[in-house]
Amino acid sequence: MxxxxxxxxxxxxxxxxxxxxxxxxxxxxxxxxxxxxxxxxxxxxxxxxxxxxxxxxxxxxxxxxxxxxxxxxxxxxxxxxxxxxxxxxxxxxxxxxxxxxxxxxxxxxxxxxxxxxxxxxxxxxxxxxxxxxxxxxxxxxVKRLSARAPSASPMLSAALVETVRLVARGMDNAAIARSRGVSVGTVKKQIQEVRRLYQRQGLDVSSRIALLDAARGLFPDEV
Structure with missing residues (x-):
């Protein structure tokens, strides 16, 4: 190193x-x-x-x-x-x-x-x-910058990045919660926020399959 x-x-x-x-x-x-x-x-x-x-x-x-x-x-x-x-x-x-x-x-x-x-x-x-x-x-x-014009692609917080990466691995909410040391409720809220951000960019990821596809598009190495 x-x-x-x-x-x-x-x-x-x-x-x-x-x-x-x-x-x-x-x-x-x-x-x-x-x-x-x-x-x-x-x-x-x-x-x-x-x-x-x-x-x-x-x-x-x-x-x-x-x-x-x-x-x-x-x-x-x-x-x-x-x-x-x-x-x-x-x-x-x-x-x-x-x-x-x-x-x-x-x-x-x-x-x-x-x-x-x-x-x-x-x-x-x-x-x-x-x-x-x-x-x-x-x-x-995040809240201070959220009033700015949206970018061409969703801008994810550090916590959301980690959750989306685990979604890309095919993990369910319970497994993600265990891996990150947070509650299942927290994971659900984060996934809801990810879906909201994608929706603002005109992409519907309301289904788990669509969310998985979007996540693997961000993190192809995790597939």
């Missing part, structure tokens, strides 16, 4: 390649430790700035996990836009709660954002979703 820079021996298919970009090294080490639990993720870079990522040769990441705001160099929406121009998917793991700044980050091209209180499983789900080209966001400020 990389601590700083790229791994020299990482040019091999170990699933989704991830770069961590944050000027706080202890945060990068913590994120890397969380991601080390998953065999389908490979941390190929851990650097303190966008500029450092830009000059490091080696294995290019599929997804860049970064903060929206950090000290020094290119930062904020400008950094997101630059990373996206380099062909990377960008996932914001941030303590930022200002809806306008988050909106600007998304408009700059970020795949989505996750609050720093998220656990390893949610982080993995968000990274895999970002790598697949999906958009997602944390539950933290």
């Amino acid at each position: 990389a601590v700083d820079g790229y791994r020299a021996d990482s040019w091999r298919d170990r699933g989704t390649r991830v770069a961590l970009v944050d000027n706080h090294s202890f945060l990068r080490v913590g994120l890397a430790a969380l991601l080390a639990e998953f065999d389908d993720l490979e941390v190929v870079a851990s650097v303190g700035s966008v500029e450092e990522l830009d000059v490091h040769p080696g294995v290019p990441p599929d997804v860049v996990v970064t903060e929206l705001n950090f000290a020094g160099g290119i930062t904020g929406p400008k950094a997101v836009r630059y990373l996206c121009q380099q062909g990377y998917r960008v996932l914001l793991v941030t303590a930022e709660t200002d809806a306008e700044r988050l909106r600007l980050g998304l408009e700059a091209g970020a795949s989505g954002y996750l609050g720093k209180s998220g656990d390893g499983s949610l982080l993995r789900s968000c990274i895999k979703a970002a790598a697949a080209g999906d958009r997602l966001r944390s539950d933290l400020v």
Whole structure:
């Protein structure tokens, strides 16, 4: 696992390649430790700035996990836009709660954002979703952004991403509840919310079969 820079021996298919970009090294080490639990993720870079990522040769990441705001160099929406121009998917793991700044980050091209209180499983789900080209966001400020114009595809919260991923595996509500450590009632409410979001985009997933088809479209690797 990389601590700083790229791994020299990482040019091999170990699933989704991830770069961590944050000027706080202890945060990068913590994120890397969380991601080390998953065999389908490979941390190929851990650097303190966008500029450092830009000059490091080696294995290019599929997804860049970064903060929206950090000290020094290119930062904020400008950094997101630059990373996206380099062909990377960008996932914001941030303590930022200002809806306008988050909106600007998304408009700059970020795949989505996750609050720093998220656990390893949610982080993995968000990274895999970002790598697949999906958009997602944390539950933290969903209501603040919901008044904005809807996107072309449903934007799922981190919690909904995890539930939909388990639906894609063919799990029923009880199995999903056990896997996530929540009640069946919570799972039902989340699935209702997923259906509502799809309905807003003009797609009817009211039946379980239609929901399963939509879920497997988002997460084909889970089939």
